[in-house]
Amino acid sequence: xxxxxxxxxxxxxxxxxxxxxxxxxxxxxxxxxxxxxxxxxxxxxxxxxxxxxxxxxxxxxxxxxxxxxxxxxxxxxxxxxxxxxxxxxxxxxxxxxxxxxxxxxxxxxxxxxxxxxxxxxxxxxxxxxxxxxxxxxxxxxxxxxxxxxxxxxxxxxxxxxxxxxxxxxxxxxxxxxxxxxxxxxxxxxxxxxxxxxxxxxxxxxxxxxxxxxxxxxxxxxxxxxxxxxxxxxxxxxxxx
Amino acid sequence: xxxxxxxxxxxxxxxxxxxxxxxxxxxxxxxxxxxxxxxxxxxxxxxxxxxxxxxxxxxxxxxxxxxxxxxxxxxxxxxxxxxxxxxxxxxxxxxxxxxxxxxxxxxxxxxxxxxxxxxxxxxxxxxxxxxxxxxxxxxxxxxxxxxxxxxxxxxxxxxxxxxxxxxxxxxxxxxxxxxxxxxxxxxxxxxxxxxxxxxxxxxxxxxxxxxxxxxxxxxxxxxxxxxxxxxxxxxxxxxxxxxxxxxxxxxxxxxxxxxxxxxxxxxxxxxxxxxxxxxxxxxxxx
Numbered sequence: 403x404x405x406x407x408x409x410x411x412x413x414x415x416x417x418x419x420x421x422x423x424x425x426x427x428x429x430x431x432x433x434x435x436x437x438x439x440x441x442x443x444x445x446x447x448x449x450x451x452x453x454x455x456x457x458x459x460x461x462x463x464x465x466x467x468x469x470x471x472x473x474x475x476x477x478x479x480x481x482x483x484x485x486x487x488x489x490x491x492x493x494x495x496x497x498x499x500x501x502x503x504x505x506x507x508x509x510x511x512x513x514x515x516x517x518x519x520x521x522x523x524x525x526x527x528x529x530x531x532x533x534x535x536x537x538x539x540x541x542x543x544x545x546x547x548x549x550x551x552x553x554x555x556x557x558x559x560x561x562x563x564x565x566x567x568x569x570x571x572x573x574x575x576x577x578x579x580x581x582x583x584x585x586x587x588x589x590x591x592x593x594x595x596x597x598x599x600x601x602x603x604x605x606x607x608x609x610x611x612x613x614x615x616x617x618x619x620x621x622x623x624x625x626x627x628x629x630x631x632x633x634x635x636x637x638x639x640x641x642x
Numbered sequence: 643x644x645x646x647x648x649x650x651x652x653x654x655x656x657x658x659x660x661x662x663x664x665x666x667x668x669x670x671x672x673x674x675x676x677x678x679x680x681x682x683x684x685x686x687x688x689x690x691x692x693x694x695x696x697x698x699x700x701x702x703x704x705x706x707x708x709x710x711x712x713x714x715x716x717x718x719x720x721x722x723x724x725x726x727x728x729x730x731x732x733x734x735x736x737x738x739x740x741x742x743x744x745x746x747x748x749x750x751x752x753x754x755x756x757x758x759x760x761x762x763x764x765x766x767x768x769x770x771x772x773x774x775x776x777x778x779x780x781x782x783x784x785x786x787x788x789x790x791x792x793x794x795x796x797x798x799x800x801x802x803x804x805x806x807x808x809x810x811x812x813x814x815x816x817x818x819x820x821x822x823x824x825x826x827x828x829x830x831x832x833x834x835x836x837x838x839x840x841x842x843x844x845x846x847x848x849x850x851x852x853x854x855x856x857x858x859x860x861x862x863x864x865x866x867x868x869x870x871x872x873x874x875x876x877x878x879x880x881x882x883x884x885x886x887x888x889x890x891x892x893x894x895x896x897x898x899x900x901x902x903x904x905x906x907x908x909x910x911x912x913x914x915x916x917x918x919x920x921x922x923x924x925x926x927x928x
Contacts, residue, residue, distance in 0.1 A: 451743055472748055473746075480744040499649060503745050
């Protein structure tokens with residue numbers, strides 16, 4: 403469970419997140435929508451401890467990211483918006499690094515790496531350096547790394563970008579399976595169709611303020627029933 | 643904790659070295675197309691030649707004993723300048739920090755891994771600049787095995803001391819001056835300061851040479867006086883030089899041990915209290 407309590411954040415004099423409150427329950431797929439610069443990545447970076455929080459707190463399974471960051475981070479797996487990380491390592495070196503940090507046992511790690519690499523068609527490329535991977539392959543190796551220690555809370559920042567159709571399908575299936583096993587899946591996206599088909603709940607953020615939280619059906623009822631999510635989204639953003 | 647520190651140190655060092663492009667990633671051999679590789683080769687040759695000339699000249703006037711004084715000072719100042727320039731990048735502005743922050747790593751583990759990376763980089767500089775001249779000196783004046791043992795200890799320990807001091811001041815500076823929010827401001831301030839220091843030191847040095855009418859012996863004595871003054875101020879250099887010369891070995895080892903324990907413990911304390919919080923704030927401005 404992820405609980406965001408009265409969180410505010412400024413870059414210099416510019417307020418990018420204003421007194422945000424949000425709870426994402428276990429077993430839920432939560433889609434975080436908003437235009438560019440709305441504050442989505444900033445919030446994800448605060449949830450995962452990459453950025454400091456000016457005001458308020460974020461709790462991951464009741465562990466505060468401010469007061470108890472190590473415990474909180476043990477329950478998080480992050481797919482960042484840019485997969486251009488750990489480029490100097492081979493795929494297998496990166497996976498072993500992650501397994502070492504999360505103390506995944508030897509037998510378990512071998513099995514998990516094999517299972518996940520096969521699922522994402524990466525088994526042939528594990529001995530290659532990540533910098534030689536394509537954008538989509540980099541995205542996949544990070545997904546495998548994150549799922550290696552089966553975190554209770556899976557956070558994805560624009561995960562679909564750069565993936566081929568099969569990988570998008572596999573990722574969506576994995577997200578569904580993951581949430582069905584009682585885990586939390588929190589992801590930001592620009593692609594409204596994905597949110598519509600995948601999410602139990604969505605949150606729409608604009609200029610650092612959460613302007614809507616609920617199901618897609620509730621959103622449709624709130625506005626005009628016959629509109630597409632795209633039209634509803636535009637209406638909300640323009641009215642804000 | 644130690645395992646995590648080692649894992650992170652390895653990762654940060656691989657990143658730093660591979661970004662220099664010294665190793666050919668495909669063939670896993672030294673990359674002879676890299677400018678850095680050729681710079682190192684030329685530097686090594688120049689250092690060998692100049693050191694040989696200086697040692698011979700000093701032997702000519704019976705003053706070879708002052709070579710370690712002068713050379714240790716040179717290396718010390720070189721390492722200090724290098725660490726001042728790279729320390730903020732390694733601790734606060736390096737890109738690899740952001741990819742590590744989401745992992746459950748204790749602030750002290752991250753801090754010590756970064757510290758190890760800084761020490762590792764200084765070791766490379768030391769390998770290039772220090773080992774050959776000091777071995778040449780040892781061979782020229784026929785010193786025993788004790789000299790080489792002391793030399794290895796000095797090579798291992800001097801960068802650690804420099805890193806402790808520079809990291810300490812780096813943390814204090816970044817915490818005190820809120821203006822230092824990004825690497826450009828910091829680099830500008832530090833570069834200006836260092837260029838000013840180097841300019842005035844060179845001015846003083848050249849003035850001394852002109853005053854002494856280009857007399858080699860007087861210049862060397864002047865240089866030695868400056869070196870003795872710097873070495874006294876830097877606490878650890880003199881004990882190492884005395885050990886190299888086989889003087890007061892036990893008392894100097896105890897003195898060095900105490901200095902390292904006190905400074906390192908203070909650094910870890912300050913680092914655990916001040917480093918991580920400020921790091922997250924600095925990241926907000928990137």
